[in-house]
Amino acid sequence: MTLMKVSSFAAGQWIAPGANARPIASAITGLPLAEAGGADLDMQAMIDYARNVGGPALREMGFHDRAKMLKALAMELGQHKQELYDLSFDTGATQSDHMIDIDGGVGTVFVFASKGRREMPDGKVYIDGEIEQLSRNGTFLGMHIATPLQGVAVHINAFNFPVWGMLEKLAPTLLAGVPAIVKPATATSYVTEAAVRIMLDSGILPEGALQLISGGTGDLLDRLGPQDIVSFTGSAQTASMLRSNPNILKNSVRFVAEQDSLNASILGPDVTPGTTEFDLFIKEVHREMTTKAGQKCTAIRRIIAPEAQVQNVIEALSARLDKTVIGDPRAEGVRMGALVSAGQKTDVLQKAAAIGSESKMVYGNPDDIDFEGDVDPGAFVKPMLFHCENPDTATIVHECEAFGPVSTIMGYRDIAHAIELANKGEGSLVASVITGSGEVAREVAMGAGAFHGRLYFNNATSMKESTGHGSPLPHMVHGGPGRAGGGEEMGGVRGVLHYMQRTAIQGSPDILTSISGRWVPGATEITGPAHPFTRKYGELSIGETLNTKSREVTLADIEKFAHFTGDTFYAHMDSEAAKRNPFFPDRVAHGYLLLSFAAGLFVEPNEGPVLANTGLDNLRFMKPVEAGDSMKVRLTVKAKTRRTDEYGEVRWHVTLTNQDDELVAEYELLTMNAY
Incomplete structure (x- = not known):
């Protein structure tokens, strides 16, 4: 068999392994498969x-x-x-x-x-x-x-x-x-x-x-x-x-x-055999013991169950493990393959023996080498389940990780005790809780959150769409405190920021606008050659501003809007009641009436490059508008974001002011504009 030469790619060149390359064996057959390293990079x-x-x-x-x-x-x-x-x-x-x-x-x-x-x-x-x-x-x-x-x-x-x-x-x-x-x-x-x-x-x-x-x-x-x-x-x-x-x-x-993480899974005190949640718990633990042959940083190493349920969990989990076919991962029906190498198997067995010094093996046999298919048993190991009867005084089960299909079950007296046991791992990537109780979930979040990078709660409501205890998602932070390394990865944009430098910027509105590429209130406003709603995405400039004419808000406007919409809140309809309110001097215009009037002041009605209004952000009403007041609008291009080759999003900064130039309302308008 020709060995694969695992090369490096350095400074633009592929470089083959050197004379002192390390051999790599197949985990299935134990035969040499490839070689890597040894090159003078x-x-x-x-x-x-x-x-x-x-x-x-x-x-x-x-x-x-x-x-x-x-x-x-x-x-x-x-x-x-x-x-x-x-x-x-x-x-x-x-x-x-x-x-x-x-x-x-x-x-x-x-x-x-x-x-x-x-x-x-x-x-x-x-x-x-x-x-x-x-x-x-x-x-x-x-x-x-x-x-x-x-x-x-x-x-x-x-x-x-x-x-x-x-x-x-x-x-x-x-x-x-x-x-x-x-x-x-x-x-x-x-x-x-x-x-x-x-x-x-x-x-x-x-x-x-x-x-x-x-x-x-x-x-x-x-x-x-x-x-x-x-x-x-x-x-x-x-x-x-x-x-x-x-x-x-x-x-x-x-x-x-x-790094190393003695993750835990807690069976809630509200969960009993025969329930959907109990079956879910057994399924989750089994999956985490056998997926990748237990070689997962997020695998469940400690199973924490109510003392009265420990034996039920052992029996149910053992029965499920019995049905797990182990062997050549290429063979049909095989559900668990080998450890990555014979050396990894040696390490797992040594760690399992250490765990066994203070716990009893209740499932598995490290000497059982009967596997499906024509395989070298050197890298295969069957699942092992231990029972730690005295988890409060035990130390190894809370410190030693056998990086394979090895887990230890331990009983707890109440949920506070369960939290204490979970935290004995001194920091993990994930702890899961199978419970239908919001109170239990809240107590675990408050008591164990500081020790775990992720808390995964699951029950009959979420189980069909849940992703599993051991599945880090790119949207969520992956990492954990203490023994887990103290780091964070992924978490959406949070993960991107790990590779960036946060810098405090101070200066004038124009300087901040220039640096950020987003218009900052107070920065220079640009008058465009035509109404901004008649201009395409690429023609608009950051800071381009439209100032509208004024419009008087009358009592008839307020009453018509109230009856038309059904919003007859007393501050709009009852003068005496409005005056008793510390926020209003008298009957006032609806905030949404002001927004509607604002649109009427700045919108260009004819067909043009504005394709759609997609929403408002950060809407605030600062000062009430009474009948007889007037209002005007300032509309400024704050930011632009390409969405497709046909259109982009324009974020407009909008301010409404009254006849005394006092700020009445402020928000950001989002539109999609054609290129």
């Missing part, structure tokens, strides 16, 4: 290539351009899923596991592409929060912006998800405008390399945006600076070693870690 050249070629090219693109790039990458990867599936079987993964790793990774890229287009500006500067008023008259203001780091992101990934583990880091990094050097775990690097080749061969990425190290990182970390960032997934021991690198500490290099 020039780490400084890789860093320079990222900083000087990839970084500038990405920063030249705006958020929306980078989002379109991500979408194209996801589509390209989606067309090559089968070849990635075929490679991934040798990692011990089943077809269901591929759906999590490969399909999940592609889906994650799609989500970040969508969020980049929908939630980030059509520009190069991200605005974080609202304008801060730093002076009485508004001539000196403050805002926070985020801009891309001008270094390189080094992604050091674990073996268990060679595709998703790369893409969930890479998508927010590229969207931020930062180039990446990806270092996968050697054991499954051949799958990552295949995915990287697909992306690079597509020509979608600018040069220098993505590089790959298949093998050791050499002195890479010794060469990083304050504009660089390291994102690590793996063991706490390795994370500690990398984090304490003197150069990392000296240069305050950002270090994000997602």
